[in-house]
Amino acid sequence: xxxxxxxxxxxxxxxxxxxxxxxxxxxxxxxxxxxxxxxxxxxxxxxxxxxxxxxxxxxxxxxxxxxxxxxxxxxxxxxxxxxxxxxxxxxxxxxxxxxxxxxxxxxxxxxxxxxxxxxxxxxxxxxxxxxxxxxxxxxxxxxxxxxxxxxxxxxxxxxxxxxxxxxxxxxxxxxxxxxxxxxxxxxxxxxxxxxxxxxxxxxxxxxxxxxxxxxxxxxxxxxxxxxxxxxxxxxxxxxxxxxxxxxxxxxxxxxxxxxxxxxxxxxxxxxxxxxxxxxxxxxxxxxxxxxxxxxxxxxxxxxxxxxxxxxxx
Numbered sequence: 183x184x185x186x187x188x189x190x191x192x193x194x195x196x197x198x199x200x201x202x203x204x205x206x207x208x209x210x211x212x213x214x215x216x217x218x219x220x221x222x223x224x225x226x227x228x229x230x231x232x233x234x235x236x237x238x239x240x241x242x243x244x245x246x247x248x249x250x251x252x253x254x255x256x257x258x259x260x261x262x263x264x265x266x267x268x269x270x271x272x273x274x275x276x277x278x279x280x281x282x283x284x285x286x287x288x289x290x291x292x293x294x295x296x297x298x299x300x301x302x303x304x305x306x307x308x309x310x311x312x313x314x315x316x317x318x319x320x321x322x323x324x325x326x327x328x329x330x331x332x333x334x335x336x337x338x339x340x341x342x343x344x345x346x347x348x349x350x351x352x353x354x355x356x357x358x359x360x361x362x363x364x365x366x367x368x369x370x371x372x373x374x375x376x377x378x379x380x381x382x383x384x385x386x387x388x389x390x391x392x393x394x395x396x397x398x399x400x401x402x403x404x405x406x407x408x409x410x411x412x413x414x415x416x417x418x419x420x421x422x423x424x425x426x427x428x429x430x431x432x433x434x435x436x437x438x439x440x441x442x443x444x445x446x447x448x449x450x451x452x453x454x455x456x457x458x459x460x461x462x463x464x465x466x467x468x469x470x471x472x473x474x475x476x477x478x479x480x481x482x483x484x485x486x487x488x489x490x491x492x493x494x495x
Contacts (some may be wrong), residue, residue: 419452
């Protein structure tokens with residue numbers, strides 16, 4: 183994963199849970215835990231320092247629900263090596279949390295805008311970042327060193343992202359690196375893959391994917407093909423996430439937290455071109471609320487989270 187959740191040695195008090203809360207900003211991305219918490223410093227360095235790092239992405243599986251109208255055809259990305267695309271990724275991650283009866287606090291991260299040029303290769307695409315900006319003045323200044331950084335996606339034949347490559351410029355600060363990791367990880371888990379059967383307009387399929395982190399999630403994305411014009415597809419998305427367990431085992435055997443409530447869902451629409459590697463437009467917003475408790479104390483944590491990912495050409 184891109185970064186580890188920030189967990190205390192022992193979650194026994196409201197003060198410690200404040201620290202823990204930052205690490206529990208579970209996806210709202212799909213990435214869920216680790217990707218969405220990348221911007222929270224836990225004293226460890228972000229990935230990609232001094233070298234390119236390849237992060238494997240959990241396997242996804244598509245299941246066709248309805249084939250849609252005739253005519254039907256297989257949906258498969260098809261682009262020649264060396265195809266280029268200019269696109270801008272924007273991400274925003276909002277977190278509000280409350281510990282016991284303490285006042286609500288805002289731990290949101292500033293929106294990030296990442297213009298990039300994608301160039302396809304035999305396995306996916308290489309990305310060269312342009313001038314990355316943020317609405318936070320300090321982070322915006324730090325991001326100037328990230329201009330010209332590199333990243334990349336590896337794809338399967340059905341369009342699923344199977345790996346994320348990150349190679350920030352050497353002078354990029356930890357804060358800027360972490361922000362970039364978070365943004366790309368959010369984008370990965372808001373992507374779509376295609377079913378193995380021919381489909382037409384109105385087709386519906388689901389994509390199941392495990393989002394691994396401090397809390398392992400089952401993510402289900404329901405996709406509906408609302409329009410098709412040649413290679414250009416308009417797809418409505420509905421995303422839900424459910425924890426696979428009612429208990430979160432903290433790292434390094436430091437204890438557990440009970441998951442009292444966990445509701446994460448969202449929707450959006452994207453436009454993709456089968457001849458290009460990245461979405462050409464669209465926006466997906468996922469949000470909800472979570473509640474955790476320490477089984478050995480009276481400490482409780484509640485969070486309200488929203489993550490938004492958008493693409494524009």
